[in-house]
Amino acid sequence: MTARGVILRVAAIAAAFAVLWTFTPPDLPLCAFRWITGRACPLCGLTHAVFALAKGNIGAALHYHALSPLAVLLIAAAFWNPARLTRLWTPCIAIFTAYGLWRIAL
Secondary structure, three states: OOHHHHHHHHHHHHHHHHHHHHOOOOOOOOOHHHHHHOOOOOOOOHHHHHHHHHOOOHHHHHHHOOOHHHHHHHHHHHHHOHHHHOOOHHHHHHHHHHHHHHHHHO
16 A cells, blocks of 8 residues: 555545534434334444444544444555455354344344
């Protein structure tokens, strides 16, 4: 990776966090699973959690979705170096699935 590539990727990630820090997520029920069943799906709250993480509010992010820091790291890693990330998808999907089933069961 060239120095210019690194600078562009860091700038893009910083710009994405600046946008997330500036705006607030809409209070719309976007999850069809939650709308139909009344229970949280594996990804419910992740949008609000990512916005909270961008604002530095880790406690609120963990309240919205406990795996939000992992999700942000996965998104950043996928953007930074997708070739190395391929071996991480399976365990991370398993973790999100287990967490989602636990949330549905409660």
